[in-house]
């Protein structure tokens with residue numbers, strides 16, 4: 001009996017839940033620093049806080065060993081500006097990214113990344129992650145530095161980003177947390193933040209959680225709390241019917257619980273109106289089809305007749321040789337490539353080399369014949385092995401799902417060309433073919449999150465943010481570095497902070513909410529149907545085009561669903577309980593997105609944001625952040641300049657602020 | 672045909688993301704312990720493979736396969752909706768292959784870079 005069919009066809013009765021049921025039971029835990037989410041940012045936050053002498057507790061919905069978006073590996077480690085071979089300074093890299101995002105990026109988090117990404121990589125190396133070609137497999141390759149044995153990706157001249165053997169990243173981080181005596185509560189879903197006197201908008205004093213195997217309630221009392229539960233997902237489109245949990249790029253657990261919890265506690269969130277379109281469950285196997293970007297950057301693509309698709313540099317000049325793809329053009333200081341940094345989110349100065357922009361037209365005209373293939377055999381041996389063997393092999397979700405699965409089926413990169421998906425011509429405008437063909441009203445939040453200061457502290461005392469919880473774009477090294485930074489600041493705060501007290505009324509309200517889905521009624525509804533219903537509201541009322549009219553109606557509809565269908569959400573066991581509570585999160589995040597969309601009364605190309613009633617695109621007076629928060633049931637917004645982090649009360653340079661806020665901390669020493 | 676038939680709901684989609692080889696798996700439940708989305712439940716029968724209770728929540732990350740102390744006990748099987756279009760062409764011969772084909776070519780045994 002292992003499969004679902006065996007289970008119910010085998011003539012046996014349904015097995016009982018395998019874990020003890022502890023609904024209503026409660027554990028209380030106290031700590032200096034509480035880290036919510038044991039992914040990349042959370043692990044680094046916990047480790048750096050513990051090294052600062054704080055007692056630390058991690059709360060993780062899955063199991064810390066493999067949870068989160070970095071749990072299945074990492075192959076490109078970006079912004080390692082301080083590595084001995086890099087020719088790019090942290091200031092240059094920060095500016096390039098912030099400018100690429102037209103100012104809509106989190107300056108403090110980005111600068112901390114550029115400063116500490118290399119340190120963080122060394123730290124991971126001390127924990128057991130391989131970050132160099134220690135066995136000399138790539139000896140002689142242009143992307144390998146013989147002295148340090150480092151391997152670089154994307155831009156072989158400026159050497160700011162590394163290729164790493166990050167398949168074991170999470171197991172190594174996990175081991176370090178154990179070594180440091182950090183206590184992790186696995187399978188505990190954080191559900192709410194606790195605040196002083198139970199009020200919103202004041203100091204955060206801990207959190208509640210529920211065990212998704214036993215149903216037990218946890219009450220965590222903490223002097224400082226770090227939010228590290230990544231970004232909201234499953235808002236506009238979600239169905240497991242086609243590809244199961246691969247319906248979303250992040251796994252199912254990642255829904256933005258942290259965003260909903262912060263909002264309910266009165267914290268300020270920024271950038272929540274920004275989104276982009278997605279293919280939802282219609283995407284292809286991640287990194288598992290031939291394409292010329294990110295993990296597969298630099299791969300030669302040929303058409304059905306074997307004709308190579310040309311590569312171009314950022315100025316539109318065709319590149320002759322394979323090696324040119326990895327080198328900046330004449331006079332260009334460095335390129336930004338990979339990890340979503342190809343295309344419109346980079347400035348012309350750092351625009352990377354890429355497959356022809358006019359590919360769509362040339363497919364239409366018949367000049368390029370589909371399908372395309374990734375012509376691995378034609379690449380120099382080191383490049384081929386770096387793509388299929390190093391990158392595919394260590395990139396998240398590639399070691400088993402792609403490398404092992406494909407080679408077992410006979411795929412041999414030395415001889416075989418992997419087919420690219422056959423899509424409508426315009427879908428090839430983005431070089432990330434595995435993402436599939438997106439639909440405009442199916443969207444994902446991009447970069448919205450906690451508004452933070454130079455301590456990565458939120459607008460609430462005692463609440464810090466790291467990784468994708470925070471406003472701004474991010475990647476693996478960005479999560480690691482912001483985790484380190486926020487962990488330090490949280491530990492420093494906790495050292496002098498008074499002991500927190502839990503408000504019993506607040507706890508009682510949360511207890512009632514958490515356990516409500518256990519009640520079965522004739523009109524009960526499962527979590528998937530609830531999720532899909534909220535998605536439909538988002539598609540229709542807050543999709544590619546929005547207006548005050550649709551958003552206000554959408555908010556009304558969400559409020560109705562909260563009162564009606566959401567209260568009928570039913571959970572047959574603790575696992576389903578977690579999933580129903582995620583629907584509470586999804587609904588709350590939907591409200592946040594609608595409020596944020598109402599607050600921005602202008603359209604924006606940069607934010608992929610269209611208001612039918614305010615069609616002017618990026619008018620100068622709207623080049624700003626409009627963070628929102630909830631205050632006594634009302635939504636408050638304010639105007640914040642995009643470079644708020646370089647304006648008073650802060651200093652005018654990144655460096656000064658970074659140093660003044662505990663940057664450059666020598667806490668990297670592992671052993 | 673002498674066979675008992677039951678009233679059962681349709682199988683969840685995708686059907687079987689993980690196939691266990693009962694001859695190799697000893698029911699140690701390491702995979703149950705680490706699966707991020709709790710797809711797997713310990714089998715009430717000791718020393719036997721876990722139950723794939725929530726195939727529809729599998730993220731296809733392969734961590735269970737990787738962390739399994741008994742190589743070959745678990746095989747990851749992509750949903751047909753994705754795997755059916757994974758194909759490749761042998762450059763020299765022009766032959767086409769696809770993931771899941773009936774008579775696949777011999778495996779390529781080269782391990783990933785280390």
Ligand SMILES: Cc1cc2nc3c(=O)[nH]c(=O)nc-3n(C[C@H](O)[C@H](O)[C@H](O)COP(=O)(O)OP(=O)(O)OC[C@H]3O[C@@H](n4cnc5c(N)ncnc54)[C@H](O)[C@@H]3O)c2cc1C
Nearest residue numbers: 037039040041061068069075190257396467468475476479
């Ligand atoms: C397949 C894949 C491959 C990638 N490869 C790369 C790469 O090569 N290079 C790169 O730079 N970036 C890569 N990324 C992106 C990178 O992994 C993420 O940017 C990074 O993991 C974000 O870190 P985080 O800590 O914010 O989120 P995560 O690492 O996702 O961690 C969030 C954690 O919070 C937990 N959680 C969520 N809700 C709750 C709750 N209510 N209670 C308790 N815990 C909760 C989750 O289970 C998870 O463990 C990849 C992403 C994916 C999905």
